[in-house]
Amino acid sequence: MQILPAALESLIEALGNLPGVGSRTAERYAYFLVRRDPAKSQQIAQALSDLHKNVKYCPKTFTLIDAESDVSELYSDPRRDRTIVAVVAEPLDIVALEKIGSFRGTYHVLGGLVSPIDSVTPEQLHITELIKRIDEDNVVEIIFATNASVEGESTALYIQQQIGDRPLKITRLARGLPIGVDLEYADQITLSRALDGRQTL
């Protein structure tokens, strides 16, 4: 016997496709929406319908931009320094870095990290385009702002090889103790990296 109406079941099933959303959470979302103003559901429906047709990848930085834009504002803005490029894995990483508010360079989104386990090869990432930008924009510094993981490290290593002997500074985000964390609770690898990267006071 069918307990919930078909339309509610369809919505629960559709919402179950979202990352980390199981059937209980999907049920909660759907039931919340069915009790609210239909306009709220329509607003989400509209935003979903418009999503893909109004979004594209920037051909320079490979971040997401409005479909009618040519390149990302983070690249076209004359106040941004194109000779400094922060290399990130995903567009959302840019959101995190821009929140600091002090970085004045530009970004380059790889579209992932090299990961044999997920069969992501360097050819699938925007590495060729990064090398091209290095040459065209006379880049003086590449900052690897990738996760402090095996994938992050090996992707950085691969790109470093591709850059070869071009005369530019290659840096990466510092590894060390997160602010506000007790030393006694820090894991061994983080602590070991913090010791290796110790700075003169």
Place this chain on the structure above:
Amino acid sequence: MQILPAALESLIEALGNLPGVGSRTAERYAYFLVRRDPAKSQQIAQALSDLHKNVKYCPKTFTLIDAESDVSELYSDPRRDRTIVAVVAEPLDIVALEKIGSFRGTYHVLGGLVSPIDSVTPEQLHITELIKRIDEDNVVEIIFATNASVEGESTALYIQQQIGDRPLKITRLARGLPIGVDLEYADQITLSRALDGRQTL
């Protein structure tokens, strides 16, 4: 400066309306969808658009039913006993009870619980309709299957007063130790209720 495209920002804002979804979770959902097949987003959009027009409340039990149905199958099915009515707060409570698979009575959804703090008065709940069902269907037992909370208890008490001296059995779900829980970790109120409701072996 705009970091994410407007269409993505709109979707993040719209998804932020879902219960328990903050901006980080909404960002994750939106970014997940933008990278997936547009058909997936369209499927969710369609389910949301169709939701309200294909769902309505059953005029007898007040659960959610297909818009083209007359009454809930849980009421119209001749195998269900209309003289036994489980009173629940919300339609999703029925889903939980039906999972047991052994209840053969019917349901009545109140549409909430009496709660002065949320300004929910008895008049806003489907209590008059419940009394009407009691008289029309010659109900012999009402089972209060509401939360074991102050609101659940006081709603049951109010309905009991409305039922007055009609000759029917009024019961509620047993309170006691949940299965699989260690006695030493049970809270005092639960333990006290379990003691009060102790059963002869």
